[in-house]
Amino acid sequence: MTVRYAEPGSSFWPVLWAPGFALVGGGVEALSGSVHVLGWLLAALVLAAIWALWVLARRRLRSVLLTDETLRLGEEELPVSSIAAVEDDEPDAARVLGGGWTTPKGTRAVPLRLADGHLVLAWARHPDALASALRALLST
Template structure:
Protein backbone atom coordinates (compact mmCIF):
# COMPACT_ATOMS: atom_id res chain seq x y z
CA UNK A 1 0.00 0.00 0.00
CA UNK A 2 2.02 2.92 -1.33
CA UNK A 3 -0.69 5.55 -1.77
CA UNK A 4 0.47 9.13 -2.17
CA UNK A 5 -0.65 11.45 0.63
CA UNK A 6 0.96 14.61 -0.73
CA UNK A 7 2.78 15.34 -3.99
CA UNK A 8 4.25 18.24 -5.94
CA UNK A 9 5.84 17.57 -9.33
CA UNK A 10 8.46 20.36 -9.13
CA UNK A 11 7.41 21.75 -12.51
CA UNK A 12 4.76 21.23 -15.13
CA UNK A 13 5.65 20.44 -18.74
CA UNK A 14 3.99 23.52 -20.29
CA UNK A 15 7.21 25.66 -20.38
CA UNK A 16 8.33 23.48 -23.30
CA UNK A 17 5.78 25.40 -25.39
CA UNK A 18 7.58 28.73 -24.86
CA UNK A 19 10.10 28.07 -27.66
CA UNK A 20 7.59 27.06 -30.34
CA UNK A 21 5.32 30.00 -29.42
CA UNK A 22 8.27 32.39 -29.65
CA UNK A 23 9.22 30.89 -33.02
CA UNK A 24 5.67 31.24 -34.37
CA UNK A 25 5.50 34.88 -33.25
CA UNK A 26 8.92 35.52 -34.83
CA UNK A 27 7.85 33.87 -38.08
CA UNK A 28 4.66 35.97 -38.17
CA UNK A 29 6.64 39.16 -37.61
CA UNK A 30 9.08 38.10 -40.32
CA UNK A 31 6.20 37.25 -42.66
CA UNK A 32 4.85 40.82 -42.31
CA UNK A 33 8.20 42.29 -43.38
CA UNK A 34 9.39 39.88 -46.06
CA UNK A 35 10.22 36.24 -46.75
CA UNK A 36 9.98 33.76 -43.88
CA UNK A 37 13.01 31.62 -43.09
CA UNK A 38 11.00 28.56 -42.14
CA UNK A 39 13.91 26.21 -41.45
CA UNK A 40 15.52 28.75 -39.13
CA UNK A 41 12.31 29.21 -37.15
CA UNK A 42 11.79 25.44 -36.89
CA UNK A 43 15.34 25.10 -35.56
CA UNK A 44 14.74 27.94 -33.09
CA UNK A 45 11.53 26.25 -31.91
CA UNK A 46 13.25 22.88 -31.49
CA UNK A 47 16.28 24.41 -29.75
CA UNK A 48 14.24 26.37 -27.24
CA UNK A 49 11.85 23.46 -26.65
CA UNK A 50 14.82 21.14 -26.06
CA UNK A 51 16.45 23.55 -23.61
CA UNK A 52 13.14 23.99 -21.76
CA UNK A 53 12.67 20.20 -21.65
CA UNK A 54 16.05 19.82 -19.94
CA UNK A 55 15.14 22.58 -17.47
CA UNK A 56 11.74 21.00 -16.68
CA UNK A 57 13.29 17.54 -16.31
CA UNK A 58 15.86 18.96 -13.87
CA UNK A 59 13.20 20.80 -11.85
CA UNK A 60 11.07 17.65 -11.68
CA UNK A 61 14.06 15.72 -10.29
CA UNK A 62 15.36 18.33 -7.86
CA UNK A 63 12.18 20.11 -6.69
CA UNK A 64 9.58 17.34 -6.53
CA UNK A 65 7.97 16.31 -3.24
CA UNK A 66 6.15 13.06 -2.53
CA UNK A 67 4.81 11.76 0.77
CA UNK A 68 3.56 8.19 1.05
CA UNK A 69 2.82 6.11 4.16
CA UNK A 70 6.38 4.73 4.00
CA UNK A 71 8.58 7.56 2.69
CA UNK A 72 9.00 11.30 2.29
CA UNK A 73 10.88 12.10 -0.93
CA UNK A 74 12.31 15.60 -1.29
CA UNK A 75 14.08 16.03 -4.60
CA UNK A 76 16.70 13.30 -4.76
CA UNK A 77 16.58 12.38 -1.06
CA UNK A 78 14.22 9.85 0.50
CA UNK A 79 13.47 9.68 4.24
CA UNK A 80 11.63 6.81 5.91
CA UNK A 81 8.49 8.03 7.68
CA UNK A 82 9.28 5.85 10.75
CA UNK A 83 12.24 8.22 11.39
CA UNK A 84 9.89 11.23 11.72
CA UNK A 85 8.79 12.08 15.25
CA UNK A 86 7.01 15.40 14.74
CA UNK A 87 6.27 17.94 12.04
CA UNK A 88 4.71 21.19 13.14
CA UNK A 89 5.48 24.80 13.91
CA UNK A 90 6.25 24.04 17.58
CA UNK A 91 9.34 22.07 16.54
CA UNK A 92 11.22 25.23 15.53
CA UNK A 93 14.09 25.35 13.09
CA UNK A 94 17.66 25.50 14.40
CA UNK A 95 19.93 27.77 12.39
CA UNK A 96 22.15 24.92 11.21
CA UNK A 97 19.34 22.47 10.41
CA UNK A 98 20.00 20.30 7.38
CA UNK A 99 17.69 20.85 4.40
CA UNK A 100 16.25 17.67 2.91
CA UNK A 101 16.88 17.07 -0.77
CA UNK A 102 20.59 17.81 -0.80
CA UNK A 103 20.48 21.60 -1.23
CA UNK A 104 22.08 24.31 0.89
CA UNK A 105 18.76 26.02 1.48
CA UNK A 106 15.04 25.61 0.89
CA UNK A 107 14.42 26.08 -2.84
CA UNK A 108 13.17 29.50 -3.90
CA UNK A 109 9.37 29.89 -3.77
CA UNK A 110 9.10 26.91 -1.41
CA UNK A 111 8.19 27.04 2.28
CA UNK A 112 10.30 25.28 4.90
CA UNK A 113 8.67 22.76 7.23
CA UNK A 114 10.73 21.85 10.33
CA UNK A 115 10.66 18.12 11.03
CA UNK A 116 11.98 16.51 14.23
CA UNK A 117 13.46 13.06 13.71
CA UNK A 118 13.45 10.16 16.17
CA UNK A 119 17.19 10.67 16.85
CA UNK A 120 16.36 14.16 18.23
CA UNK A 121 17.76 16.14 15.29
CA UNK A 122 15.71 18.59 13.26
CA UNK A 123 15.74 18.79 9.47
CA UNK A 124 13.89 21.10 7.11
CA UNK A 125 11.43 19.63 4.63
CA UNK A 126 9.95 21.97 2.02
CA UNK A 127 6.97 22.36 -0.28
CA UNK A 128 5.22 25.09 -2.26
CA UNK A 129 2.26 24.58 0.06
CA UNK A 130 4.09 24.14 3.35
CA UNK A 131 0.89 24.04 5.38
CA UNK A 132 -0.52 21.15 3.33
CA UNK A 133 2.72 19.15 3.73
CA UNK A 134 2.82 19.95 7.45
CA UNK A 135 -0.80 18.78 7.84
CA UNK A 136 -0.17 15.56 5.87
CA UNK A 137 2.96 14.80 7.91
CA UNK A 138 1.21 15.55 11.19
CA UNK A 139 -1.71 13.25 10.32
CA UNK A 140 0.67 10.50 9.23
CA UNK A 141 2.87 10.71 12.34
CA UNK A 142 -0.10 10.83 14.73
CA UNK A 143 -1.80 7.79 13.19
Protein backbone atom coordinates in the same frame (compact mmCIF):
# COMPACT_ATOMS: atom_id res chain seq x y z
CA MET B 1 1.53 2.96 -2.14
CA THR B 2 -0.81 5.73 -1.01
CA VAL B 3 0.24 9.24 -1.97
CA ARG B 4 -0.50 11.59 0.92
CA TYR B 5 1.00 14.77 -0.59
CA ALA B 6 2.68 15.55 -3.92
CA GLU B 7 4.22 18.52 -5.72
CA PRO B 8 5.61 17.81 -9.19
CA GLY B 9 8.31 20.50 -9.16
CA SER B 10 7.27 21.89 -12.56
CA SER B 11 4.73 21.40 -15.31
CA PHE B 12 5.62 20.92 -18.96
CA TRP B 13 3.90 24.12 -20.19
CA PRO B 14 7.23 26.07 -20.46
CA VAL B 15 8.19 23.77 -23.36
CA LEU B 16 5.42 25.49 -25.33
CA TRP B 17 7.35 28.76 -25.17
CA ALA B 18 9.58 27.54 -28.02
CA PRO B 19 6.89 27.11 -30.69
CA GLY B 20 5.27 30.33 -29.47
CA PHE B 21 8.56 32.18 -29.89
CA ALA B 22 9.02 30.67 -33.36
CA LEU B 23 5.51 31.68 -34.41
CA VAL B 24 6.02 35.25 -33.23
CA GLY B 25 9.44 35.42 -34.90
CA GLY B 26 8.06 34.01 -38.14
CA GLY B 27 5.17 36.46 -38.02
CA VAL B 28 7.50 39.43 -37.54
CA GLU B 29 9.71 38.17 -40.34
CA ALA B 30 6.65 37.78 -42.62
CA LEU B 31 6.06 41.53 -42.30
CA SER B 32 9.39 42.14 -44.05
CA GLY B 33 8.89 39.65 -46.89
CA SER B 34 10.12 36.07 -46.98
CA VAL B 35 10.00 33.74 -43.98
CA HIS B 36 12.79 31.28 -43.19
CA VAL B 37 10.50 28.44 -42.16
CA LEU B 38 13.29 25.88 -41.69
CA GLY B 39 15.24 28.30 -39.50
CA TRP B 40 12.26 28.98 -37.26
CA LEU B 41 11.44 25.27 -37.03
CA LEU B 42 15.02 24.51 -35.98
CA ALA B 43 14.95 27.36 -33.46
CA ALA B 44 11.69 25.99 -32.02
CA LEU B 45 13.12 22.46 -31.76
CA VAL B 46 16.38 23.59 -30.10
CA LEU B 47 14.60 25.85 -27.61
CA ALA B 48 11.97 23.19 -26.86
CA ALA B 49 14.76 20.67 -26.14
CA ILE B 50 16.54 23.12 -23.82
CA TRP B 51 13.35 23.96 -21.94
CA ALA B 52 12.38 20.26 -21.76
CA LEU B 53 15.72 19.55 -20.05
CA TRP B 54 15.08 22.46 -17.65
CA VAL B 55 11.61 21.11 -16.80
CA LEU B 56 12.93 17.58 -16.29
CA ALA B 57 15.63 18.89 -13.94
CA ARG B 58 13.08 20.85 -11.91
CA ARG B 59 10.79 17.81 -11.72
CA ARG B 60 13.72 15.74 -10.47
CA LEU B 61 15.22 18.22 -8.00
CA ARG B 62 12.17 20.14 -6.75
CA SER B 63 9.46 17.50 -6.47
CA VAL B 64 7.92 16.52 -3.14
CA LEU B 65 6.23 13.18 -2.55
CA LEU B 66 4.86 11.85 0.73
CA THR B 67 3.65 8.25 0.85
CA ASP B 68 2.89 5.97 3.77
CA GLU B 69 6.50 4.77 3.77
CA THR B 70 8.71 7.67 2.57
CA LEU B 71 9.05 11.42 2.26
CA ARG B 72 10.96 12.29 -0.91
CA LEU B 73 12.27 15.83 -1.35
CA GLY B 74 14.17 16.23 -4.60
CA GLU B 75 16.56 13.30 -4.78
CA GLU B 76 16.59 12.55 -1.04
CA GLU B 77 14.30 9.99 0.54
CA LEU B 78 13.55 9.86 4.24
CA PRO B 79 11.65 6.95 5.77
CA VAL B 80 8.51 8.15 7.55
CA SER B 81 9.41 5.82 10.41
CA SER B 82 12.44 8.03 11.16
CA ILE B 83 10.27 11.14 11.65
CA ALA B 84 9.23 11.69 15.27
CA ALA B 85 7.29 14.95 14.96
CA VAL B 86 6.51 18.01 12.90
CA GLU B 87 7.76 21.08 14.77
CA ASP B 88 5.99 24.44 14.82
CA ASP B 89 8.99 26.76 15.11
CA GLU B 90 11.76 26.85 12.53
CA PRO B 91 15.20 26.40 14.12
CA ASP B 92 18.05 28.84 13.54
CA ALA B 93 20.24 26.18 11.97
CA ALA B 94 19.22 22.80 10.60
CA ARG B 95 20.10 20.60 7.64
CA VAL B 96 17.86 21.11 4.62
CA LEU B 97 16.55 17.89 3.11
CA GLY B 98 16.88 17.39 -0.63
CA GLY B 99 20.54 18.24 -1.02
CA GLY B 100 20.52 22.05 -1.05
CA TRP B 101 22.06 24.60 1.31
CA THR B 102 18.73 26.41 1.66
CA THR B 103 15.13 25.67 0.88
CA PRO B 104 14.42 26.09 -2.85
CA LYS B 105 13.13 29.46 -4.03
CA GLY B 106 9.36 29.67 -3.80
CA THR B 107 9.15 27.13 -0.99
CA ARG B 108 8.95 27.42 2.78
CA ALA B 109 10.40 25.19 5.46
CA VAL B 110 8.62 22.47 7.42
CA PRO B 111 10.77 21.65 10.49
CA LEU B 112 10.91 17.96 11.37
CA ARG B 113 12.26 16.29 14.50
CA LEU B 114 13.78 12.93 13.65
CA ALA B 115 13.66 9.86 15.87
CA ASP B 116 17.36 10.38 16.72
CA GLY B 117 16.60 13.90 18.05
CA HIS B 118 18.05 15.91 15.14
CA LEU B 119 16.08 18.73 13.52
CA VAL B 120 15.91 18.89 9.73
CA LEU B 121 14.00 21.09 7.30
CA ALA B 122 11.62 19.66 4.76
CA TRP B 123 10.18 22.15 2.26
CA ALA B 124 7.15 22.67 0.05
CA ARG B 125 5.33 25.36 -1.88
CA HIS B 126 2.37 24.68 0.41
CA PRO B 127 4.08 23.94 3.73
CA ASP B 128 0.88 23.90 5.78
CA ALA B 129 -0.57 21.16 3.57
CA LEU B 130 2.63 19.08 3.82
CA ALA B 131 2.75 19.58 7.60
CA SER B 132 -0.91 18.54 7.94
CA ALA B 133 -0.35 15.45 5.82
CA LEU B 134 2.72 14.52 7.87
CA ARG B 135 0.91 15.06 11.18
CA ALA B 136 -2.01 12.92 10.00
CA LEU B 137 0.37 10.18 8.89
CA LEU B 138 2.38 10.26 12.11
CA SER B 139 -0.75 10.09 14.29
CA THR B 140 -1.86 6.80 12.72
